[in-house]
Amino acid sequence: MNIIDIQRVFESQNHPSDAQLELWANTVLASLNEEFELTIRIVDETESAQLNETYRHKKGATNILSFPFEVPDEVDLNLLGDLVICAPVLEREALEQNKPLHNHWAHIVIHGTLHLLGYDHIEDEEAHEMEAKEIAFLQTLSISNPYENDL
DSSP: OOEEEEEESSOOTTOOOHHHHHHHHHHHHTTSSSOOEEEEEEEOHHHHHHHHHHHHOOOSOOSEEEEEOOOOTTOOOOEEEEEEEEHHHHHHHHHHTTOOHHHHHHHHHHHHHHHHTTOOOSSHHHHHHHHHHHHHHHHHTTOOOTTTTOO
């Protein structure tokens, strides 16, 4: 069984439950034949902006930051890392993009979990592969393609 530690530093009535967050991360992790551990931390814009500037050298808050954990060879631990989700940014995005908030939360958790597993979207080919996986995982949850409305 995967271990998903949920830390809520910022609370809002619009947040998904722990069970929903776990379901979305486990949707990705269940496709693997290993058990993993990860942390999902829900933060405000101040913490997100500080982390974004410190680790990505970019100003301002962002919807999600992924911090993969590199396990030393001599340590037997399947710790993937941390996902830091900025709830106010995510909620604003959903409104601006006219997406159901629940669906956007699910997409961001799946997106971040794939990052922890080594997927990226810097190069076009990698982006297409990662987006295809996101779409497929979301479909298993009866959530439509989040990229359909992109210009």
